[in-house]
């Protein structure tokens with residue numbers, strides 16, 4: 380079966396890999412000139428297997444006043460208000476209960492743990508490294524309240540066999556001496572020795588090479604997708620600026636841009652862009668070896684190859700880039716104040732970047748079939764797309780092969796009960 384995968388970010392490329400390994404003939408279409416040119420380009424690099432906490436939570440509600448007043452440094456809320464955003468916002472608020480936050484975090488945790496297994500297997504198949512490192516992760520907490528919350532989460536994770544140990548700042552400094560050069564003050568830390576780092580852009584490029592060589596996959600770049608070829612209740616291919624491409628099945632992996640395409644066939648997907656930023660710069664004398672997140676100041680830093688990668692913030696500003704320079708300046712100032720010796724903040728070669736996280740209200744990706752025959756989605760990975768890409772791609776392929784059979788070319792409908800998406804695909 381010929382499957383068109385729309386989008387060559389880390390999710391699209393990984394989806395194409397699992398489809399090709401399942402025996403499908405795959406074409407990957409993207410408007411960019413290569414793989415991973417949008418949100419998968421320069422993210423925080425965390426393979427965050429044990430920290431899968433979602434944004435929609437009771438503690439987020441406590442931040443709402445500051446957010447609305449524009450005084451929350453880590454989140455800007457200036458979106459263009461429209462019906463879609465109102466629907467997204469109401470759905471998000473409904474997810475902010477303690478019970479739903481716990482269930483969503485748990486669902487992401489299950490997916491992340493499966494991802495960890497799948498990536499280990501995949502590493503052996505790639506021709507080179509993608510700056511992968513078993514770094515371990517330390518989350519530095521500023522207040523006793525954060526420590527208490529972390530203890531509760533840690534107990535739940537321990538029950539599932541996942542290590543996220545709450546430790547003192549002295550113990551954290553023993554593990555990562557560079558913390559001594561950070562300004563704090565910190566009330567404690569969470570240590571997850573099983574979390575890794577790696578470069579999702581480099582990974583996507585290596586996997587694309589393998590897809591071409593081993594499976595003959597076609598990468599069709601510089602090709603904006605303008606619509607879907609639809610006949611009655613089925614999708615038969617893709618309309619692009621360079622002509623139509625027929626396919627037996629189409630998988631939408633367009634990240635934050637997924638709703639724009641799906642709305643053209645009457646499918647309303649609750650995914651909104653949440654812009655974040657990163658800096659890639661030379662490390663300083665006290666750059667941590669472990670991944671370190673300053674929870675209060677909302678940024679993460681890690682060594683990636685020979686560089687320091689610092690990332691953070693979530694701005695709800697639609698697809699605007701208007702305040703990018705201000706936000707990046709603020710990220711530099713915040714990181715420098717917290718970790719003055721971690722990086723060469725003023726270096727001329729510093730690379731600054733911004734990307735749109737595809738965020739769902741419940742913080743979980745949307746994976747599975749739609750009501751249109753032959754049309755599938757694998758998108759909405761939000762803050763965890765690099766971490767979850769592998770398990771969500773596997774889940775998508777499973778959804779296309781109910782009862783162990785390949786999705787049939789005659790487009791037999793998949794029973795809804797076999798592959799319900801993680802989040803609702805409202806139609």
Ligand SMILES: Cc1cc2nc3c(=O)[nH]c(=O)nc-3n(C[C@H](O)[C@H](O)[C@H](O)COP(=O)(O)OP(=O)(O)OC[C@H]3O[C@@H](n4cnc5c(N)ncnc54)[C@H](O)[C@@H]3O)c2cc1C
Pocket residue numbers: 385386387388389390391408409410411414415416417418419420421422423424425426427602603604605632633634635636653654655656657690691692733734735736737758759760761762763764765766767
């Ligand atoms: C600052 C920041 C830090 C992050 N840190 C981490 C982290 O540490 N760990 C983690 O797990 N996740 C992290 N994330 C999240 C992660 O980067 C994303 O979830 C992930 O990259 C999403 O991948 P994607 O393939 O769905 O989307 P994208 O990478 O955005 O890919 C979508 C693709 O669709 C293409 N496209 C869009 N519209 C069209 C069209 N009309 N026609 C053709 N092509 C089109 C784009 O060109 C793009 O290539 C971070 C995100 C940000 C912003």
